[in-house]
Amino acid sequence: MSPDWQFDIPSALLVGALLTLLIGLVLMAVARSVPDAVRPAVRWWVVATLVQPAGFVLITLRGGAPAWATVVLANALIAFAFVAYALALHRFFGSRARPAPLLAPWLVVVAGSVWWGLLVPDLTARLVVVSLAMAAILAYGARTLYRHAHRRDRLHHVVGLSFAAAGGILAYRAGVLLVDPARVTGVFTLNHVQILTYAVGGILPVVATVGFLLMGNERSARELERAARVDYLTDCYNRRAIEELGARMMAAARRHGMSLAVLVIDLDHFKRINDELGHAAGDEALVRSVERIRDCLRADDLLGRLGGEEFVVLMPNTDSASAVAAAERIRENFNALPLVLGDVLRPVTLSIGVAVLAPADRLFSQLLQRGDRAMYAAKNAGRNLVIADPMSGWVDTRP
Numbered sequence: 001m002s003p004d005w006q007f008d009i010p011s012a013l014l015v016g017a018l019l020t021l022l023i024g025l026v027l028m029a030v031a032r033s034v035p036d037a038v039r040p041a042v043r044w045w046v047v048a049t050l051v052q053p054a055g056f057v058l059i060t061l062r063g064g065a066p067a068w069a070t071v072v073l074a075n076a077l078i079a080f081a082f083v084a085y086a087l088a089l090h091r092f093f094g095s096r097a098r099p100a101p102l103l104a105p106w107l108v109v110v111a112g113s114v115w116w117g118l119l120v121p122d123l124t125a126r127l128v129v130v131s132l133a134m135a136a137i138l139a140y141g142a143r144t145l146y147r148h149a150h151r152r153d154r155l156h157h158v159v160g161l162s163f164a165a166a167g168g169i170l171a172y173r174a175g176v177l178l179v180d181p182a183r184v185t186g187v188f189t190l191n192h193v194q195i196l197t198y199a200v201g202g203i204l205p206v207v208a209t210v211g212f213l214l215m216g217n218e219r220s221a222r223e224l225e226r227a228a229r230v231d232y233l234t235d236c237y238n239r240r241a242i243e244e245l246g247a248r249m250m251a252a253a254r255r256h257g258m259s260l261a262v263l264v265i266d267l268d269h270f271k272r273i274n275d276e277l278g279h280a281a282g283d284e285a286l287v288r289s290v291e292r293i294r295d296c297l298r299a300d301d302l303l304g305r306l307g308g309e310e311f312v313v314l315m316p317n318t319d320s321a322s323a324v325a326a327a328e329r330i331r332e333n334f335n336a337l338p339l340v341l342g343d344v345l346r347p348v349t350l351s352i353g354v355a356v357l358a359p360a361d362r363l364f365s366q367l368l369q370r371g372d373r374a375m376y377a378a379k380n381a382g383r384n385l386v387i388a389d390p391m392s393g394w395v396d397t398r399p
């Protein structure tokens with residue numbers, strides 16, 4: 001280091017502690033606005049950002065306060081904060097936390113601090129063991145993140161690389177001490193190893209927390225976007241999404257000279273289910289029906305709920321005969337097997353209208369309207385029926 005440079009580790013630790021605490025408070029303030037699913041993760045992260053500064057402050061008191069506090073408690077708190085960060089990532093990705101792989105290194109930190117800090121004082125052994133155990137916790141956190149994060153989502157690198165860098169620095173310190181124990185004669189010894197550990201170690205939680213905040217924000221945005229496109233009850237697309245996707249599919253079909261079919265599916269006498277079994281059973285019937293219909297479809301068909309008990313299937317690259325065959329398969333499935341609503345078996349039939357993209361269709365709504373008309377024709381013809389719109393080639397599959 002240049003002779004003009006001054007660096008003092010306790011000050012760096014206090015600044016790091018203050019920054020971590022402040023960003024933890026920011027996170028606490030936004031915790032209420034994150035989606036419910038992310039809230040437990042945010043809570044663990046807030047715990048980490050409150051506990052870690054306490055550990056850092058205790059380290060600055062070394063020499064002036066008893067070793068059980070400045071060594072054992074300080075290390076236990078910092079290692080606990082690392083465990084809490086890792087648990088936060090576990091929760092963020094929805095996995096139930098299995099603390100065992102995190103508890104073991106935390107216990108090593110505590111036991112190593114007690115043994116080589118209080119009972120048989122040995123700075124080198126203590127720093128090596130504590131550094132390696134803490135590095136293991138951080139590596140576990142980074143692994144959790146990289147196992148679950150979406151590949152296209154680059155944001156998680158901010159958190160993942162912060163974990164990996166902090167773990168790497170601690171492992172590097174252990175390596176240097178093993179090779180050359182004389183390098184560190186006290187915790188505040190000024191050399192590149194200690195400066196890296198405490199200066200970078202104080203900055204990384206702040207960087208990681210910013211990354212975590214942005215991850216939470218992105219998750220909120222994605223969930224809002226999803227909520228705007230998905231039917232809350234049945235989890236298939238809602239009307240708005242279907243109209244958007246339908247228009248897009250129609251344009252693609254035109255561009256590539258391919259066909260596009262729609263099925264408009266309506267449950268017959270659905271009102272009777274509500275009237276006889278109650279509204280909750282009616283809701284369940286809608287959910288079970290969506291599952292059934294989905295099971296009958298190809299991977300690139302899209303299913304949506306237009307409202308009430310009316311559904312639509314968008315079938316790319318499908319001609320009239322194939323669409324009618326698919327509709328017939330769905331109708332027959334319902335006709336053959338009653339829906340299971342709790343303990344009740346309830347026979348439900350379907351009326352299905354089929355329409356295929358015609359040269360005259362300018363808007364997706366026109367195609368959908370023809371499907372809807374065909375569905376009503378099936379209703380008027382006695383229900384439990386598939387009818388194709390005349391412009392798609394009239395087909396009546398009355399059994």
Ligand SMILES: Nc1nc2c(ncn2[C@@H]2O[C@H](COP(=O)(O)OP(=O)(O)OP(=O)(O)O)[C@@H](O)[C@H]2O)c(=O)[nH]1
Nearest residue numbers: 266267268269270271272274279280282283308309
């Ligand atoms: N449980 C439940 N019922 C709904 C929901 N949306 C609409 N409904 C009910 O669905 C029923 C639809 O009744 P109708 O339009 O008369 O149709 P239907 O009884 O199926 O008769 P057809 O279509 O002519 O065979 C109404 O009673 C609505 O209250 C929903 O989300 N959940």
